[in-house]
Amino acid sequence: MRTSTDAGADTAVRYRAFAEVEARGLSACYEAWAAGVADDPEVIARIDRLPPATRQPNLVFSAARFHGAPTGGYGAFRAWLTANWAAVEQTCRSHATQTNEPGRCAALLPALGGVRGPLALIEVGASAGLCLLPDRYSYRYGPAGASAAGGAGAAGRLDPLDGPSPVLLDCAVTGAVPVPSRLPLVVWRAGIDLNPLDVAEPADVAWLDALIWPEHDDRRARLRAAVQIARRDPPRLVRGDLNERVEALVAEAPAHATVVVFHTAVLAYLDDAGRDRFAATMGRLHRERAVHWLANEGRTVVPGVAETLPVTLPVASGSADFVVSLDGRALALAQPHGRALHWLGERSG
Numbered sequence: 007m008r009t010s011t012d013a014g015a016d017t018a019v020r021y022r023a024f025a026e027v028e029a030r031g032l033s034a035c036y037e038a039w040a041a042g043v044a045d046d047p048e049v050i051a052r053i054d055r056l057p058p059a060t061r062q063p064n065l066v067f068s069a070a071r072f073h074g075a076p077t078g079g080y081g082a083f084r085a086w087l088t089a090n091w092a093a094v095e096q097t098c099r100s101h102a103t104q105t106n107e108p109g110r111c112a113a114l115l116p117a118l119g120g121v122r123g124p125l126a127l128i129e130v131g132a133s134a135g136l137c138l139l140p141d142r143y144s145y146r147y148g149p150a151g152a153s154a155a156g157g158a159g160a161a162g163r164l165d166p167l168d169g170p171s172p173v174l175l176d177c178a179v180t181g182a183v184p185v186p187s188r189l190p191l192v193v194w195r196a197g198i199d200l201n202p203l204d205v206a207e208p209a210d211v212a213w214l215d216a217l218i219w220p221e222h223d224d225r226r227a228r229l230r231a232a233v234q235i236a237r238r239d240p241p242r243l244v245r246g247d248l249n250e251r252v253e254a255l256v257a258e259a260p261a262h263a264t265v266v267v268f269h270t271a272v273l274a275y276l277d278d279a280g281r282d283r284f285a286a287t288m289g290r291l292h293r294e295r296a297v298h299w300l301a302n303e304g305r306t307v308v309p310g311v312a313e314t315l316p317v318t319l320p321v322a323s324g325s326a327d328f329v330v331s332l333d334g335r336a337l338a339l340a341q342p343h344g345r346a347l348h349w350l351g352e353r354s355g
């Protein structure tokens with residue numbers, strides 16, 4: 007029989023691993039907080055009163071920052087958390103981690119450019135729908151290691167038809183990334199989410215803001231700019247499970263458009279049966295209705311995609327890299343927030 011002490015040990019291990027593996031090098035604040043929690047039985051005991059799925063560091067820390075926890079060392083955080091635990095607990099119970107990262111459009115764009123338009127985009131697991139607007143952002147693809155300002159030549163710069171966007175996505179590329187010469191023509195778009203967030207709702211935007219790690223100020227600025235763009239013409243989002251809703255949405259897309267169903271950082275939320283069901287649906291929609299399936303997910307998350315990866319991957323690629331796949335075949339490795347893209351094959355034209 008498992009005891010509460012076992013649960014506390016599990017939680018401590020989880021927070022220690024988060025500090026040492028996930029946060030190290032990316033957030034000194036979260037590394038300090040997670041390491042502090044791992045060694046703090048009193049705080050662990052509070053966290054262990056939450057349902058198991060809501061004990062994860064990302065959710066607890068985001069909830070704390072949503073309510074104003076001071077960033078910095080563990081001592082000040084602990085004092086704040088102890089005084090404000092009731093609010094943090096309530097937010098952990100009512101909210102989920104659903105980071106919306108428009109930077110991921112930079113990983114999707116070269117694959118989208120290979121699909122004949124005009125396009126009807128359907129994003130499953132859309133959060134607030136900011137990745138549904140790839141035609142409203144500017145892009146700068148440049149060689150890895152080049153500075154953001156001077157890296158890409160004119161050939162790697164893309165802007166919307168009406169001029170440069172306030173959201174400029176820099177992406178360091180390696181391999182023969184087929185950067186398109188223009189942004190895709192998107193004539194219709196819609197998203198599905200279990201809990202769609204509303205760009206017009208300040209509390210939803212504040213939650214998206216809190217989900218971004220403390221030191222990632224560039225991502226925070228990008229989120230705010232993308233929200234402003236989305237507010238001018240918000241994408242349609244339907245509430246529900248992607249497996250239940252995707253076919254009906256495909257049926258609504260205009261007949262003259264090529265439908266691309268895509269997702270980024272979503273399938274990890276599904277169990278194996280849910281992933282298999284979705285892959286089978288996409289395979290059938292591809293065969294029967296020429297729907298394309300574009301995924302940007304962890305290496306082993308999309309059924310069948312890992313088997314299409316080359317045996318030898320670039321030395322620099324990390325196991326945290328996402329795999330961009332089109333219709334079940336791996337095309338590229340992507341940094342999880344779209345900051346870098348490595349194309350796996352030859353340029354197809």
Ligand SMILES: C[S@@+](CC[C@H](N)C(=O)[O-])C[C@H]1O[C@@H](n2cnc3c(N)ncnc32)[C@H](O)[C@@H]1O
Binds near residue numbers: 104199200270272
């Ligand atoms: C990490 S967020 C990613 C959001 C967005 N795709 C991006 O990359 O910025 C994952 C989203 O998937 C949604 N989600 C998870 N499981 C889902 C399901 N079965 N059906 C629909 N949406 C789901 C969550 O609610 C959340 O908004």
